[in-house]
Amino acid sequence: MLTELSIKNFAIIDEISFTLNEGLSVLTGETGAGKSIIIDAIKLLAGGRGSVEFVRHDTKKAEIEGLFTIDSTNHSVYRTGEHYGIDIQDEMVVLHRVVTAGGKSICRVNGKLVTLAILREFGRLLIDIHSQHETQSLMDADNHINLLDMYDEKNITKAKNEYLKLYNKLFSLRKRYRQLSENEQEMSQRLDLLQFQYNELEQAELVPNEDIDLGEERLQLANFEQIYRSLQDAYNALYGEQKGLEWLNIASQALQNNKDFDNFIADKAEEMSNHYFMVEELMYDVRNYTETLHHDPQRLNEIESRLNEINRLKKKYGTTVEEMLEYMAKTEEEIEQITNKDSHLSNLHDEIEEIKKDAYLEAQQLHDLRQRAADSMTEEIHKELKGLYLENASFFVSFNTKQGYQSADIHLHQNGYDYVDFLISTNAGEPLKELNKVVSGGELSRIMLALKTIFAKHQGITSVIFDEVDTGVSGRVAQAIAEKINLISEKSQVLCITHLPQVAAMSDTHILINKQEKNNRTYTDIRELSADRKIEELSRMLTGTKLTDTAKRHAEELLELASAHKEK
Incomplete structure (x- = not known):
């Protein structure tokens, strides 16, 4: 989990450092206080795109540093560290990112300088960030097959790797077949060039060493x-x-x-x-x-x-x-292939057909695994959607697949022969349609949360961050969202920016973000709230700036309900 976070000279943040705990931590505060800026800093720490706009005015550089503790030695971050020669000791990983006023980006993992791409690899394994904008990836059908594969990652990845071995070989053979099938003029010109090169090397009578x-x-x-x-x-x-x-x-x-x-x-x-x-x-x-x-x-x-x-x-x-002798041998082989083109084309065709059959069988096994995963995932999503008051919603995983090897139109690609699309109907009697045609903002947030609740069981992400994904909901739906976010926090540490008192009441740690002015400069202040201050902040979220006894009682009731839900 993300244990310590330090941010310096980032946007309106002068310098803050705070400790994060297990479970659910919420960040609240007035609009513009700097809540989303903290998430922006974490995004940069995870390898996001940097910009000089992030560097605080009149400073040379912005710095973000995060300490992650990894309990399980089986976590994939250890394999990634070993791959890049980065030592991970005492179950700790420190990510460090600097963005200079000149636009340069400096990245470190456990003190070792790395590229932004490598930092992004570590960030992907440690942090999972969700915002209103990022839920739009659900709308892209090209991402749906990857989400489905993630659901049963262990079995599907193994089958997919076996398939890819055959697919890559098939791709290489088809490429060679196309090269040999080029028009006569091109092949004749290629043959002349090869023969000239071969003769030149042969006449040189080269001897090894x-x-x-x-x-x-x-x-x-x-x-x-x-x-x-x-x-x-x-x-x-x-x-x-x-x-x-x-x-x-x-x-x-x-x-x-x-x-x-x-x-x-x-x-x-x-x-x-x-x-x-x-x-x-x-x-x-x-x-x-x-x-x-x-x-x-x-x-x-x-x-x-x-x-x-x-x-x-x-x-x-x-x-x-x-x-040069190696090149000469390859040239001789290619000359022989072109000279006896028809014979080679026939052999290549037979080999392609044989590999294609094997690849198709592997793709079929991959499809069967996906189908079983889709059935199981659909059942789980329906349960989660009902818990989020989308009782009439119907979710379906559509496979756009041309069945049967004998079909001349079958198309094998890197994912097998499957094209996956998530379909949904949110109202009774309505037909299933693509997500982007039927889902409102509030519904999309709930669908995303349902998926995240499910995937939290299957992923090894140490920290999940929600950036105002609860916008546009209220009442009983807000309470349901709070309960789902709390459920995710049982599997992974969760950091959540929210304006909903129901979500804030469910928190294990409540952090208040304030914006202050000092010497004509704006500063962001951050503090962890005590029990009494938490009631005051919940009261403010319920009624606004004016605190009343009624609001405080409502805040206390919210906390009691949240506590009862956790115990249950």
């Missing part, structure tokens, strides 16, 4: 005089009268002559003798190698010419001789 071996030989020939001189100097320093080997022999004999009188001399005499023979052998090796050397300017010219030819080819076919 040839460029490396020639480079070493060129280095030796170019520095022949220095190499020869160094070997001669080494040999002359060892061989001859009054030279190194003779002095080693003298030292060895001196120790050998007296080894019977002293154990130390005896040991060192043997060592000296061994060293003498090693140096003698080394001297002979230097002499023999020197005799093999000969300066050949013509050979150096040949090497330079050969390396120039290899480097010319490298610019066209690869950075190494191995890569």
Whole structure:
């Protein structure tokens, strides 16, 4: 869950820092006090799009930092951290985001600098933000299949991965088939190019590692005089009268002559003798190698010419001789395929049909899993909608699917062969229609909340944030929404901005946001309310700024009802 949140120089916020608890935390306050600004800051922390408009006037940068505690070591954030080399210790993840006045964005996870995309990956696993605007994603039918897959994520993801292996192979084979099926003129031009490239490489008679071996030989020939001189100097320093080997022999004999009188001399005499023979052998090796050397300017010219030819080819076919030989082999294979195009097309067609059958069977299994998930999800959604006073609502998951492999029109895509659309009717006797054609703002909020109540059971999100998703509802519906949000808070930490006293009364933690002026600057102040102050704030939400005894009694009753509901 989100345990600590710190915001500095963000919009009208100067600097605030506060602790969040488990369960349901609500943020209330007058319109414009800065409630939504706090949610905007959390969105940035989760990898949202930044803007210089967020940086407080006359400051250099806006900073947001959040501490998340992760109880389960099976949480996917651990795998993501391991993937990006980010150490997660003591079950804590710290996200940090800076937006400068110049428009730069700096992101860190547990102190390590990361890209915005990586920060967004962590944010997606830790925070789930819902606002009135974001519920519009429910209207997009393209998102419905992903929501359905999320419902039974464990089984559907496994089946989907198996399907994708076949689908990607099928896609690759179809692409190759199209390439071979191009018109004769294009294929003829392609064949001419390939044959020219193959002949050029073949005539070069390349040998593996040839460029490396020639480079070493060129280095030796170019520095022949220095190499020869160094070997001669080494040999002359060892061989001859009054030279190194003779002095080693003298030292060895001196120790050998007296080894019977002293154990130390005896040991060192043997060592000296061994060293003498090693140096003698080394001297002979230097002499023999020197005799093999000969300066050949013509050979150096040949090497330079050969390396120039290899480097010319490298610019066209690869950075190494191995890569060029590989390219040559692929070119030969493609030439053979084009030359025998009809035979290859026939083989490809048979392979495509075989893979297509297998992919279709996997897609069919995926469809069956989705159908079972749809039936179960529909049943759950109906229960949730009734609890939100949409008793006459009817929800249905529509599959736009062409059944039967023999159908020539069947179309496999990345999600199998399913196209999913959520249909709903909110009134008795009305036909099922697309969400965007029948749902009002208040109804959409309730449908979204019903889905979120269900998905909270299936997701590992640590913190769910609702930004005024209860707008446009009142009375018994408001109470039902409060109860649903409280239900979600049993599975995940919930942070909710609300104007409904029913939702606020259900909170485990009530945070009040105030806007103040000081030295001609506007500041946002945040404080956690005590029990007495919570009653005052609920009274204000019920009646406005004027607090009356009646309003206080109503506030107390709301709190009692909320407490009774939680106990039940």
